[in-house]
Amino acid sequence: MKKIVTVVGARPQFIKVAPVSRVLRKQYHEIIVNTGQHYDANMADVFFQQLDIPLPDYNLGVGSATHGKQTGQMLQMIESVLIDEKPEAVLVYGDTNSTLAGALAASKMHIPIIHVEAGLRSFNKKMPEEVNRVMTDHISTLLFAPTDTAVSNLSKEGIVNGVYQVGDVMYDAMIYNIELAQQRYCIEDFGLKSKQYYLSTIHRAENTDNRDLLKNILLALSNLNVDVILPLHPRTKVKMNEYGLGNILESSNIRVIEPVSYLEMILLEQQARGIITDSGGVQKEAYFLQVPCYTLRTETEWVETVNCGWNQLLHPDTPDLAHAILRECERPYIPNLFGDGRASEKIVSSIRTLWRTE
Incomplete structure (x- = not known):
């Protein structure tokens, strides 16, 4: 069974990893690395408890720091994990410092990089997230875009190989989790x-x-x-x-x-x-x-x-x-623009293209 290391560290990534991990583990051996970028218990640990995510195999405990220091510490520690685990691929989500550190560590070791939520652009380079997502996209092997706009953004930057429009895993998560929320809580x-x-x-x-x-x-x-x-x-x-x-x-x-x-x-x-x-x-x-x-x-x-x-x-x-x-304005109903709720299945199905020649 192929081994994939998943790198997460911030609140939105815990939400995204839940639906993908449920499907991924049916076909691959997943190792979860939590960098500890979000270190408050309500912003990190509770996600693994509530969303039925397997507990991380590694907790790096990096915590808060300047962008450069935090990213550097993550890079060094993730590299050590990759040396020990020797995965066939590294999977990263979104646009945080954890995303960039995971992608850089994999790139230096010539390990294929899978980027979920690729192609997003704010076109504001003052945002650290924008720098993270652009750099990650340009070194990734498989790029899973949530929308047609994201695919277009990648194409304009010359990134066309390994790009898949699969919809948004956040929509997958919402469909699953809003029912859990209504069962457990009331307003x-x-x-x-x-x-x-x-x-x-x-x-x-x-x-x-x-x-x-x-x-x-x-x-x-x-x-x-x-x-x-x-x-x-x-x-x-x-x-x-x-x-x-x-x-x-x-x-x-x-x-x-x-x-x-x-x-x-x-x-x-x-x-x-x-x-x-x-x-x-x-x-x-x-x-x-x-x-x-x-x-x-x-x-x-x-x-x-x-x-x-x-x-x-x-x-x-x-x-x-x-x-x-x-100020109120009219908001017409429109069909969902972020997929059909099956993005996770499409991602896992496409990952096998990494080894299609085997």
Whole structure:
């Protein structure tokens, strides 16, 4: 049985690995390496418990650091794992430092690289995620794109071999996990009523590392006419304290909660009146659940969600950001743009092309 090392380390990757791993392990020997990029228990360990993912074979425990230091530490430690395990392929997801480190380690050792969620582009090189995804795509052997747009992006960069449009594994995960979420939780557990609150997640460095932008975002949330539930990311919490912005949350409609599990999160998303975020994954989840999304960025990798009207890009420094969020617009129903929920099966089926000459 061929051995494949899967490298993960951040919250979105744990979600993506679940549906793929369920199919992959029927045909291959999978070794899971968790870099520890997300080290909070609610943001990492709980995923393996809740989503029926096999426990990692390796926990590298890298934790937080500057991008260069974190990526370098991961590269060194993943290389050691690959030397010991001698896999036939390395599988990476998305666009994190874990993604790039896993791909670089495999490339240096001439091990085929499988990139799930290839071809996404924000065209903003200031985003570390953009650098990670571009570099990973250019050294990958198999590239599994979630949309036609992603395939087109790769083609424009001269990447045409080994490219497959399979749909989005996040949609696979949503179909499976929203039922689990509804079985285990209800919105009343949070003291909320359906469609009577906004849900917000803010964590990207371009928003949290700029005091003026973060202040404008928090003021906008406090000026909405309904409750706002804010699961507070550790980075955002540190920056709010550093900038002295905690007073904005006092006696306001913003209800800060600790980071929640993935199943709790998608239930909160499903029942929200709208979602205000700077997360890539949450934008898609909002679309899957047909909840209006307001993305506090100047660009998005998921242009399809904007083009169809379910996602609105809002610059974080918009003077009257709350008004822009409250402005309603018609959102027609459209068929799902991210596949048929069988992306994982298509990925595993295509992996065998790596060894077609054997």
